Amino acid sequence: MPEHLKTFEHKKRNWVGKPLKRKEDLRLLTGRGTFMDDIRLPDMKHAATLRSPYPHAWIKGINVSEALNFPGVRGILTGEDVAKMSNPFPVGVPVPPKYYCCAIDKVRFVGEPVAVVVADDRYVAEDALDLITVDYEPLPVVMDIEEAMSPEAPVLHDNIGSNIYSHRFFQYGDMDKAYKEADLVVKGKFHFPKYGSTPIETYGVIASYNPFSEEFVIYNNYQGPFVNHSLVAIALGIPENKMRWIVPTDIGGGFGTKTGLYPSIALIALAAKKTGMTVKWIEDRREHLLASATGTDRVTYMEAAVKKDGTILGLKDKAIDNTGGYIRAPEPGCAYRSTGNHTGGYQIRNLDREVLVVGTNKCLTAPNRGYTCQELYFSLERMIDLVASELGMDTAEIRFKNFIQPDQFPYTTATGGIYDAGDYQKVFQMALDKIDYKKMREEQRKAREQGRLMGIGFSTVVDPSVTNIAYVTLALTPEERAKGHPKSGSGEAVIIKMDPLGKVHVIACTNPQGQGHDTVISQIVADELGVHPDDVTVSNVVDTHDRVYSITTGSYSSRFSSVVTTAVVTAARRLTEKMLKIAAHLLEANVKELEIQEGKICVKGSPDKSMQMRHVAGTAHWNQAALPEGMDAGLYETCLYTMPTSQPPDELDRVNSSNTYGFMAEAIVVEVDPETGEVKILKWASVHDAGTILNPALLEGQVMGSCAHGLGGSLYEEWAYDENGQCITASFQDYLVPTAMEVPKIDIGHVEIPSPITALGSKGAGESSCMSVPACIGNAIADALAPLGVTISELPLSPNKIWHLIQKAKKKR
Amino acid sequence: MAGRRRITVKVNGVEYEREVDPKRLLVDFLRDDLELIGTHVGCEHGFCGACTVLFNGRSIRSCLMFAVQADGAEIMTVEGLAGDGKLHPLQEAFREHHALQCGFCTPGMLMVAYELLRDNPDPTEEEVRLAIAGVLCRCTGYKQIIDAVIAAAPKMRGK
Structure with missing residues (x-):
């Protein structure tokens, strides 16, 4: 990592890390929310x-x-x-x-x-x-992604002349050399479906x-x-x-x-x-x-150049994204958002990419929880299993073989991502232990002897958070970019103030949708200022005339835990600094001699020389003449923090497309009913490294919710169209959202590897398993159906689809 | 306006008399005419369950009923749960177990959970899942809701 990038010291905390009950709940539980x-x-x-x-x-x-x-x-x-x-x-x-x-x-x-x-x-x-x-x-x-590129296809937009909105080639490392050194090349084609998140409020x-x-x-x-x-x-x-x-x-x-x-x-x-x-x-x-927004559906062709021992030397892929009837911002972002983490958790140094973004007569797209990564990892993690299968290797072993090692962090990927911290082995091992992997393989062997279709799937993926807006400019070539204005950044603003009676109010602009940001902000501020979280109030809505915000402000790309927390800590420290200066002036002491203890600012070693923090606040507001010369009155501090790791792409198209990089391992055991195609989940372990845990109850909520989203995309949800272009899933009767009957028990685990580049060591956690579950369920079902010679290359895996795959395989035999 | 009907409805113990259009949905009547905005609309076709209220003691989707059908009925909405500035034990359990995130489906969830625990004071996990399966939640993955309902059961029995 470049020397100039800021790193933080992490200290022990009283409130951060506790499952504090949410401030938001009192209004939401009593019908007093304002939607x-x-x-x-x-x-x-x-x-x-x-x-x-x-x-x-x-x-x-x-x-x-x-x-x-x-x-x-x-x-x-x-x-x-x-x-x-x-x-x-x-x-x-x-x-x-x-x-x-x-x-x-x-x-x-x-x-x-x-x-x-x-x-x-x-x-x-x-x-x-x-x-x-x-x-x-x-x-x-x-209606079909690949047919859209055909010269015979109806053209949607005459001014473009084809249905291709964006087309680029990228080369990282030396893929020709990787092919030469490879013992074999494994190929796959994958189709990731079009689905959304359908928030219950429209x-x-x-x-x-x-x-x-x-x-x-x-x-x-x-x-x-x-x-x-x-x-x-x-x-x-x-x-x-x-x-x-x-x-x-x-x-x-x-x-x-x-x-x-x-x-x-x-x-x-x-x-x-x-x-x-x-x-x-x-x-x-x-x-x-019909017409709001879905995630982006994608067809991927992928090749892996591998050694016999399972080492993956390089990848070549061609991804075709479909943004529907038009392309609208932030698209073509889906094609580029995961650039920095395109090779996942593995030491893959060579990559050739071709990216196409096309239009069809379907609903338009928007980021969908996990944005880009469920598409990427469905192909990458299925590919890892295909390689293992070709080599006759264990699917866990091949992952360990290729993981980035704990002593390699910070790790710069071939595509320019700077992974801040991680221990992928530890996270994956915990997932294996949770499902009792060896025993499961033994049970699978027995099940197969009885003709039962049992499968074990993994996905081990890097969870990027805090988008660096620079990535969107990858739609242009380095030459085209050089002619325009560069883009970069991930900034988020926070204002903290202490009122004349000594209570704290934080003004943020993260616009939360249930993540509990107000609660976590008060936990952080309580630690920083030595007050109780109940003494901190938070106002956290967008008003573009009244709020301080940046072009990157909002709740998306799991930004809160990394960038907002750092802005909160920085603003709170600026406030503390100012209060210490005022107290030093009033107590006729040196700032360095002062410390904060239980609502008081004291001179170290002289207990009689102290003053209440609220009196400092009172002076700042009510007796402005008593402040040190040149100091602004009042107690308001602002921080608009952008992560220094958010840099524009370089001339080789390398970009640190996100800023913090968590990790997760899913391990899922399934059984497929050969008669009906129905999938039953027998075991599910989901282990996460989101860095320092801010509030374990909230984190569990995020992980469970994202697992349910991933499950929906894997088995149930699809924005489906008939061949005439009619959407056939325009009600919740047809668009199947998982209910309490479908989401199974999930054994969630955490490994905390703090990020050195955020104030509290936390990394993103909001999108999490949305990225990893579709690949994992795909792998588990592929493993279950392997004895029948069925391969899995698309989602969602409805009973109907699986039944057809089984029948097709039977006919072939 | 011609065709309007006068109805009397008791909501959360308070009697209301209003004139309504025959085609006015019950949920619009609750939200717009009575200003009880705690009940939410998520789909208007009876699948998401966000608009669930108790109608003469039974949970119904208020987006699938007309207000005129509620003439003479007793209705309970989320606003009827807490009293005297104190959360109902069920609401307390939801808070304790972090059983809500955005809170949009929560009024419907609370209504079906309240009905369940009233009729079945000691439900199994499977019974809880079944009872709340008619209300869709996209935030929680349901686990913490199930935990909350199970934890609320003994508190409601003791109430």
């Missing part, structure tokens, strides 16, 4: 959105006259208005499609907005939708526009604002400071899905501007399951 739909403004009208029933069609005309005359309707916004009133959203690809917040002359996926009705209430608005007539001219559709927006000041005020449940506030301002053609976003105290789940909200923010803003009304729109579930 998006709970916001009611004076004179508020209600919107409903007309959506395309066609996956691909010209819009020849729209007739809204009957709807406009419907009693209670206040106005209607159509694509024609949107084209006049706004611009396409910018997106970081060489030739962007013209993506507006509403279809203009062509629809490109089922559910794309076509018009917005504003009415006195939601019932009227929805009824009026039926009175709008749209003249569509249907076009041929393209999207919501309330927008108003003042035509005199030309300002928008927009309430929304976006999990940012980060870069997308700027993008919406550009789309609306207004200066950024003329658009205020306010997010309510509570967001009912985000998981990345809610970053897909921003086009709807622009849409409702335009409806408000056109009608002159305050307009509220709450997405319904059907709209959500």
Whole structure:
């Protein structure tokens, strides 16, 4: 690691590490939370959105006259208005499609907005939708990722001329040499499905526009604002400071899905501007399951060059991402976000990558908890098992063989990632012990003798957190990047203040969606200032006019534990420093002689020379003349912390795409019913290194939740379409979310290897098993079905799909 | 407005008399007319369970009923659980076991858990899973909810 990068000393703490009960719970348990739909403004009208029933069609005309005359309707916004009133959203690809917040002359996926009705209430608005007539001219559709690249495929965007949004090649190390030195090359093809996180609270927006000041005020449940506030301002053609976003105290789940909200923010803003009304729109579930956002589905071709002893010398892969009818920011991020950790936990020094991002007539994408990594690791970890199978090696042994060693940290990967700390062997060994691996293999042997299909799967993956925004610029070549402005950073801002009576208030902008940030912030501040967590209050919502924030602000990429905690600690230390200076001045002592003890600042060794911290605070606010000369009055300190490891990509396309890198090992034992294809999970161990544990109860919640998401993506969830482009999973009856009956018992373990580059040693933990579970379940089922000659290369593994795979294999024999 | 119907509903022990449109959903009536916004809407088609309330003692999806159907009924919502500034033992157990994250499904979860423990004061884990299976949660993976309900059982028996 470069010398100049900041490292932290970690000290013992009283509150951090304890399972403190959450501050947030008192309002949420009693029905007193404030979610998006709970916001009611004076004179508020209600919107409903007309959506395309066609996956691909010209819009020849729209007739809204009957709807406009419907009693209670206040106005209607159509694509024609949107084209006049706004611009396409910018997106970081060489030739962007013209993506507006509403279809203009062509629809490109089922559910794309076509018009917005504003009415006195939601019932009227929805009824009026039926009175709008749209003249569509249907076009041929393209639904398959690989067919989208064919020269014969229907083209979605004439200005691009093909369905390829982004295409790049990358070379790291020397793959030719790896091939030469290899004893064999193992090949695989993998298809990762399109699924989402479907937060139980849907999207919501309330927008108003003042035509005199030309300002928008927009309430929304976006999990940012980060870069997308700027993008919406550009789309609306207004200066950024003329658009205020306010997010309510509570967001009912985000998981990345809610970053897909921003086009709807622009849409409702335009409806408000056109009608002159305050307009509220709450997405319904059907709209959500048609047109909100999914994770990115991907086809990967991968080759591994390996030695007979299991050493993996290099990888070559070609990944094709599908972003649907358009490409919108932060895409093509899915193709590049995991660049720094592309080789996972292994010492693989050679890599050739080809990246393609294509369009089909499907719903658009957004980051989905684990963003990029479930796609990456499904192919990488399945590949590891394929190599083991080719070599007749044990699937645990091959992982140990290739792991980065504990004494190699900080470890710089071939692609530029700087892994801060880890002990992968220890984490994986704990997972093996938890399932009693040797015994399981013995049981598997016996089961196979009885004709039962039992399988053991692993995935051992690096968990990147705190995105460095630099990675998005990899969509451009080094030459193209050199012509533009570089991007880098991961900053997050915190303000801490002590009020005149000596209590502490923290103002943050992380916009949590249930992660318990307010509780953890008060634990950290309590430790730093020597106060009780109950004495710390936290206000933690986005208001782009009132809050200090950075372009990277928001809750995504598991940022809180690493970057926000460091900002909190730094701000608290600045506050302490100022208080010590004031106390030293008042006590006529030297700052170095002072210490803080139980709410007092004392001169070491002179117990009579001390003063209460609240008196220091009182002086700072009420007797400003008594402060040291030149000092600002009051007690407010700010820190906008960016991790120094967030640097732009270099000329060889190497980038530290995240900042802290945790690790996790999943070990899952399954049994597959050969008659029905149903999968039963017999054992599941999930072991994590998230660095220093901040609050074990909250961490367990994050891990369990992410395991359930991973399970959903592995076995149940898919945003499915028929060959005509109709989405066939537009209700929770068809889009299957795991219930309490499906999520099994999971044995969770932790190894704490503190990060040297965060103030508390903590690394990210929010996305965690979403990245590792799909690969692990895929591996377990592949192992179970191996005696039948079935290979697993796609998800979700529904009973139906497994049954077909078994029948196909039987026919072959 | 023509066709409006006058209904009387008792919610959390308080009697309300209101005029409603026949097609007004019960959940909209609770949230918008009575301003009891603790009950949440997650899907409007009866699958997610966030809008669950107790209707004459039984859990129902308030997005699948019209307000007029509630004429004369007694309803309990999440706002009816805690009293005198003190959490109900079930709410206390949810807090103790970190059984909620974003809190959006929580009102529905509390309602089905309350109904379960009222009717079955000592449920097995499987019975708890079955009882809450009609409410979807995307944050917790359910484990801590199950732990909380099991832990609340003896406290509710002793209440």
